Amino acid sequence: MKKLINNPRTVVEEAVSGIAAAHPGLLEVHTDPIFIVRADAPKQGKVGLVSGGGSGHEPLHGGFVGYGMLDAAVPGAVFTSPTPDPILAATQAVNGGAGVLHIVKNYTGDVLNFETAADLASAEDIEVRSVIVNDDVAVKDSLYTAGRRGVAGTVLVEKIAGAAAERGDDLDAVTAVAEKVNANVRSMGVALTAPIVPHAGVPSFDIGEDEIEIGIGIHGEPGRERIPMEPADAIVDRMLGPILEDLPFSDGDRVLLFVNGMGGTPLVELYIAFRHAAEVLTGRGITVDRTLIGNYVTSLEMQGFSITVLKLDDELTELWDAPVQTAALRWGR
Structure with missing residues (x-):
């Protein structure tokens, strides 16, 4: 194993410290307990958005803290949920009197x-709502879930709900928008290699040089099937078929197409996958209205990618286009 780390036990703390050093004025980092918060929080009268989860998926979630998106993110240890204490501290830090929405994979x-x-926040008279993201169509239950996993669609929930909160929507309305995105987004991933958790020092699972895992989770959970390696277009077909059938998506729909890298996949390969996915959608009479391509929800250095499709309407499109300024996503401001 070769990793650019100093000590497996201090990976998260040092990485979060680096985020703070790289983005002064945009966000601040608290270390005891650990969470990342936008520099101008709390915004009085604005609904606060908090998300989080295990580290190793960067830029999710800390890279999405800022104007038009999250107010705070809570990183756990690598591939491990944060505990309630830092989540509570982040909730308190972003409470501007209009309530707080938790976006949870x-x-x-x-x-x-x-x-x-x-x-615990409710006991302090902070009104909190939660939206559970479960966009992964690959499997119903996995090693870590009851029901479908929350994967790359989380980015779209955070962006669109964040825009609704930024424009001044109340807690009910922001929650409804987040639920609407979750109801209309579907994802599936594929792994070519396994990630290596720093403190473990070995791959999270064994996979042959000529094999891929269709429907993998972002922690390396098993997917639908393990098959011999195929050309990119064939892999995209295997992933996109179940996505389109699940909602279902149909002729006349407008969608946001998101091709996400798992951390070790070159952008040139992601564009090859995006090209064919867009061709398939267009061939079915589905208009690709908005796009996102890149490494946004990773699994350390895993080679692989995921495809996410969100059915759009005028409201969701307007909120997606709204200005955002975070470390990993920014436009219009």
């Missing part, structure tokens, strides 16, 4: 710990 530890933090 559907993993058992995340759900339970955010739920506990929400209960």
